[in-house]
Amino acid sequence: MFKKLVVAAVATSFTLTASVSYAGPKAEVLHWWTSGGEAKSVAVLQKEFSENGGSWTDMPVAGGGGDAAMTALRARVLSGNAPAAVQLKGPSIQEWYEEGALADISAVAKKNNWSKVLPASIAGHMKCEGKWCAAPVNVHRIDWIWANASVLSSNGFGMPKTWDEFNATARALQAKGIIPLAHGGQAWQDATVFEAVALGIGGANFFHDAFVKLDKKALQSDTMIKVFDQMRIMRGFVDKNFSGRDWNLATAMVMNGEAAFQIMGDWAKGEFLAAGKVPGKDFLCASTPGEGFLYNVDSFAMFKVKGSERQDGQKLLAKLIVGKNFQKVFNLNKGSIPARTDVSLNEFDHCAHVSAADMNASSVGGTLLPSYAHGMALRGAQAGAITDTVTAHFNSKMSSKDAVAMLVKAIDNSK
Numbered sequence: 001m002f003k004k005l006v007v008a009a010v011a012t013s014f015t016l017t018a019s020v021s022y023a024g025p026k027a028e029v030l031h032w033w034t035s036g037g038e039a040k041s042v043a044v045l046q047k048e049f050s051e052n053g054g055s056w057t058d059m060p061v062a063g064g065g066g067d068a069a070m071t072a073l074r075a076r077v078l079s080g081n082a083p084a085a086v087q088l089k090g091p092s093i094q095e096w097y098e099e100g101a102l103a104d105i106s107a108v109a110k111k112n113n114w115s116k117v118l119p120a121s122i123a124g125h126m127k128c129e130g131k132w133c134a135a136p137v138n139v140h141r142i143d144w145i146w147a148n149a150s151v152l153s154s155n156g157f158g159m160p161k162t163w164d165e166f167n168a169t170a171r172a173l174q175a176k177g178i179i180p181l182a183h184g185g186q187a188w189q190d191a192t193v194f195e196a197v198a199l200g201i202g203g204a205n206f207f208h209d210a211f212v213k214l215d216k217k218a219l220q221s222d223t224m225i226k227v228f229d230q231m232r233i234m235r236g237f238v239d240k241n242f243s244g245r246d247w248n249l250a251t252a253m254v255m256n257g258e259a260a261f262q263i264m265g266d267w268a269k270g271e272f273l274a275a276g277k278v279p280g281k282d283f284l285c286a287s288t289p290g291e292g293f294l295y296n297v298d299s300f301a302m303f304k305v306k307g308s309e310r311q312d313g314q315k316l317l318a319k320l321i322v323g324k325n326f327q328k329v330f331n332l333n334k335g336s337i338p339a340r341t342d343v344s345l346n347e348f349d350h351c352a353h354v355s356a357a358d359m360n361a362s363s364v365g366g367t368l369l370p371s372y373a374h375g376m377a378l379r380g381a382q383a384g385a386i387t388d389t390v391t392a393h394f395n396s397k398m399s400s401k402d403a404v405a406m407l408v409k410a411i412d413n414s415k
Helices: 002-015 036-051 064-078 091-098 106-111 120-125 149-154 163-175 187-211 222-235 247-255 267-274 308-321 324-334 350-365 380-394 400-414
Strands: 026-031 055-060 085-088 134-136 138-141 144-148 179-181 259-263 283-287 293-296 299-302 368-370
Touching: 026 036, 026 064, 026 308, 036 055, 036 308, 036 324, 064 085, 085 091, 085 308, 091 299, 106 308, 120 134, 120 368, 134 308, 138 324, 138 350, 144 149, 144 247, 144 267, 149 283, 163 179, 163 187, 163 259, 187 222, 187 259, 187 293, 187 368, 187 380, 222 380, 222 400, 247 259, 247 267, 267 324, 283 350, 293 350, 299 308, 308 324, 350 368, 380 400
Parallel strands: 026 055, 026 085, 179 259, 293 368
Antiparallel strands: 085 299, 134 299, 138 293, 144 259, 144 283
16 A cells, blocks of 8 residues: 555656746755764765755754654655655665665766766665665775773783684673673673674675575574574673663763673764774774675665656756765774775775775675675564564573574565
């Protein structure tokens, strides 16, 4: 029923006629980047748009990690008045395309050589049945481990390269009264740690089979049992007050030396940098043990709009989003790296250089993988089924075998 309503609404929007003469490119942009560096970065895009003759209408919707924005979007689309560009990512892009709501921006992509400057895996998320329908803003790496440099060096430890080494280091630090792992007991944080552990223990092929293909053989394998075994060990490394803690407060624990490590995406780096901490000196960054690269890509999907002014504005906006300047400035503020592989990283920090090199190597090696925990690999019901299982296991004495059985059943019920 919703699909019929959306198609009808889009059709209605195309019957509207403009009553004013062409006044240049226009774009209404719906997003939920409403604070800090994100807001500054959006302002840069708005300034670029204006300098290129465009008229920008900002539609920021705060709250719910984008949930409130999606509610506003549905109302706009159903009324036949969709914004030109909307912050979306992962399977959500495809879902809106299936509703008949997205525009084709392949001409912009072709003219600006997007296929040559974007990793193939990431470009795939921006296409709908082979047509470009969205523009990528950045690449967040998920499988990072952050550490307090002083805590490690003063106790004779370096960054762990294997999970066994992580466990040994964590136990030694715990014996000295240091919290090994700063963590917030929220479902998405549990899922973030879980998928990093799964990639490290199972490898890229296992991760793809389990969390992209939802292959039952992988889901109920001995490898998955080992993943939950490691999660049980990880549970012993967090402090008793972890429940409900926000991620940035966990980052602060590492920052002030209360905890040694945090496993979190590279937005955590923004917290360190905002506090004046220097990478390599005050804090350390490395990929979590194992090979591969888990990514989360922010992007803007382009919705069908009526009128040459709005359509031209949409094309200009798409061009600027993937342009080198915005890709650089936005990601310097956000903590992520440019989606484009040809943007100079001279102004970026050491961690960003590591991330970019690893992304390029993983793209070539076939180990560049979409994060399930951050909405890139799966649709909501399936991702939620996995996370519910992970959190239930992490917060109980459930055995690994029982967790695997629960996982398989939950995914089956979500389809």
